[in-house]
Amino acid sequence: MLLETAAPRIPPAATTAKTTTKDREKKNDMGKPGGGSMAMDMEAGSVSPVWPARPASMLPAPPQESWLPWLVPSFAFANTMIFAYSMYINDCPARHPPGDTCVFFSSLGRFSFEPLSINPLLGPSSGTLDSLGALDYNKMVHGESWRLVSCMWLHGGVIHLLANMLSLLFIGVRLEQEFGFVKIGTLYIISGFGGSLMSSLSFQRKISVGASGALFGLLGAMLSELLTNWTIYANKCAALLTLIVVIALNMAIGMVPHVDSSAHVGGFISGFLLGFILLIRPQFGWISRKHIPPGYDMNFVKPKYKVYQYVLWIMAFIILVVWFMSGLIQLFGDRFKS
Numbered sequence: 001m002l003l004e005t006a007a008p009r010i011p012p013a014a015t016t017a018k019t020t021t022k023d024r025e026k027k028n029d030m031g032k033p034g035g036g037s038m039a040m041d042m043e044a045g046s047v048s049p050v051w052p053a054r055p056a057s058m059l060p061a062p063p064q065e066s067w068l069p070w071l072v073p074s075f076a077f078a079n080t081m082i083f084a085y086s087m088y089i090n091d092c093p094a095r096h097p098p099g100d101t102c103v104f105f106s107s108l109g110r111f112s113f114e115p116l117s118i119n120p121l122l123g124p125s126s127g128t129l130d131s132l133g134a135l136d137y138n139k140m141v142h143g144e145s146w147r148l149v150s151c152m153w154l155h156g157g158v159i160h161l162l163a164n165m166l167s168l169l170f171i172g173v174r175l176e177q178e179f180g181f182v183k184i185g186t187l188y189i190i191s192g193f194g195g196s197l198m199s200s201l202s203f204q205r206k207i208s209v210g211a212s213g214a215l216f217g218l219l220g221a222m223l224s225e226l227l228t229n230w231t232i233y234a235n236k237c238a239a240l241l242t243l244i245v246v247i248a249l250n251m252a253i254g255m256v257p258h259v260d261s262s263a264h265v266g267g268f269i270s271g272f273l274l275g276f277i278l279l280i281r282p283q284f285g286w287i288s289r290k291h292i293p294p295g296y297d298m299n300f301v302k303p304k305y306k307v308y309q310y311v312l313w314i315m316a317f318i319i320l321v322v323w324f325m326s327g328l329i330q331l332f333g334d335r336f337k338s
Contacts, residue, residue: 071181072172075188076165079211082153083123083161086132087111090124113157121157129154130207135196137204141332148200152192154209164211167250171218183278184218191217191271197327198266213263217271219247224275228312231283269323276316280309 093099102112113122133150155161176184195213282304
């Protein structure tokens with residue numbers, strides 16, 4: 001990068017002799033990253049560009065730190081405690097004296113399970129569950145609408161509880177780490193409500209309990225999150241195939257007898273729509289305004305979300321509101337008229 005001049009050539013030996021220790025240090029520093037100034041000392045009248053290090057404010061924002069999951073484990077703990085309370089209220093020995101027909105009566109006493117002929121899932125009676133807030137269509141349409149939410153905290157037995165809580169921890173903890181407790185808690189409750197709403201409209205002859213609607217809502221949200229944030233995933237097809245297999249297996253399990261599959265479908269649809277609303281991520285390469293240096297050309301700044309993400313958000317919100325409103329009107333319409 002040295003400029004040639006008309007000055008007489010100096011022998012190499014003389015040049016070497018005139019080179020000072022300070023000059024050598026400057027020359028060595030120029031090739032080092034961050035060492036000295038990147039502008040080279042030149043003859044009078046020469047111009048050298050300066051290449052400063054890229055400002056940290058122009059770099060993409062670092063990925064968001066993972067949240068500490070506490071809400072999902074709290075949900076699992078609450079469900080377990082409520083199940084223990086339901087067994088205490090059930091009091092199988094008092095219902096079937098002398099109690100020797102109750103399962104594990106000798107070791108559990110009052111907390112022993114109903115006979116297998118009554119409840120093969122190792123749990124309380126249907127009467128106990130109904131008194132605690134199971135989904136009962138006849139009681140809901142006569143003023144007990146709170147059962148749409150209370151039923152998701154009750155379980156029919158130990159087997160039912162373990163299956164749901166293991167699934168909740170396996171799916172929910174990862175989602176809470178990525179999106180936080182507010183979004184996942186909202187997703188869980190509303191999906192459970194959507195599952196209860198569909199169950200009450202299509203499963204009216206029997207009572208229903210369980211967190212399956214909320215769990216299927218988490219699965220549905222995982223699918224919509226993958227679709228709406230499609231551009232930021234590296235292994236798109238592998239992630240989609242894995243998720244479809246998991247959803248298909250859970251749907252197949254939900255088709256066995258004595259399982260309220262309508263709650264699964266309602267929860268899945270609710271979670272799928274909510275995923276477009278709650279789990280949307282900024283597109284790859286987006287830089288927050290607080291990280292943009294003054295004077296930066298805003299024409300080169302990417303918008304936070306892509307157009308299709310906005311479209312999916314609006315469509316999902318409208319469909320969810322219309323679906324919930326139509327379901328509630330269908331369920332409680334006669335009560336509102338009276």
